[in-house]
Amino acid sequence: IQMTQSPSLLSASVGDRVTLSCKAGQNINNYLAWYQQKLGEAPKLLIYNANSLQTGIPSRFSGSGSGTDYTLTISSLQPEDVATYFCQQYNSWWTFGGGTKLELK
Amino acid sequence: QVQLKESGPGLVKPSLTLSLTCTVSGFSLSSYGVIWVRQPPGKGLEWMGVIWGNGNTNYNSALKSRLSISRDTSKSQVFLKMNNLQTEDTAMYFCARSGESPVFDYWGQGVMVTVSS
Numbered sequence: 001i002q003m004t005q006s007p008s009l010l011s012a013s014v015g016d017r018v019t020l021s022c023k024a025g026q027n028i029n030n031y032l033a034w035y036q037q038k039l040g041e042a043p044k045l046l047i048y049n050a051n052s053l054q055t056g057i058p059s060r061f062s063g064s065g066s067g068t069d070y071t072l073t074i075s076s077l078q079p080e081d082v083a084t085y086f087c088q089q090y091n092s093w094w095t096f097g098g099g100t101k102l103e104l105k
Numbered sequence: 106q107v108q109l110k111e112s113g114p115g116l117v118k119p120s121l122t123l124s125l126t127c128t129v130s131g132f133s134l135s136s137y138g139v140i141w142v143r144q145p146p147g148k149g150l151e152w153m154g155v156i157w158g159n160g161n162t163n164y165n166s167a168l169k170s171r172l173s174i175s176r177d178t179s180k181s182q183v184f185l186k187m188n189n190l191q192t193e194d195t196a197m198y199f200c201a202r203s204g205e206s207p208v209f210d211y212w213g214q215g216v217m218v219t220v221s222s
Contacts, residue, residue: 033209042199042201043150043199043209045208049206088209090206093163097149099149
């Protein structure tokens with residue numbers, strides 16, 4: 001199942017509300033996760049089942065969507081949120097999107 | 106706490122076999138799956154294969170002919186072997202725990218493998 005993320009690069013300011021998009025090639029029944037990967041680090045699970053917040057993740061992160069279209073929202077961007085974000089479907093094995101690199105404006 | 110750590114050679118010659126070890130702590134390999142994921146420099150993530158808590162394995166169809174995953178539960182270790190390495194196999198290799206859902210809830214730090222003569 002192909003996963004397409006947009007945009008590939010996003011510039012935003014501290015305090016901004018940021019929205020990242022992920023589109024699946026077919027219905028993935030909310031089997032969608034989001035990961036954050038900071039430079040030189042392993043990915044970190046943020047969201048699973050499209051909208052469930054992983055333990056320990058700040059509440060400014062939220063996920064939504066259904067069918068083929070999903071969104072990760074950061075309600076108020078913090079400097080430590082600079083990273084690349086990947087979506088992942090697990091409706092049929094696993095496929096990752098190409099990533100959205102989030103930088104500070 | 107849950108931890109995973111990859112180990113293995115940083116450099117492998119083309120056509121040879123890559124052997125990596127993932128040593129885990131804080132959970133039982135009999136209860137959780139461990140998956141291998143790789144990431145070429147500057148690129149995205151690709152799942153390679155998984156060994157489930159019951160010992161069964163599944164592989165990405167693109168790598169299935171070259172890949173083998175096994176484990177030693179007594180040593181809390183998972184092993185990856187991939188043969189006939191090519192330059193395009195140069196990547197950071199991660200092991201991760203497949204938790205509920207099943208998503209990858211804990212990751213190792215990764216090990217960089219370069220395929221070069």
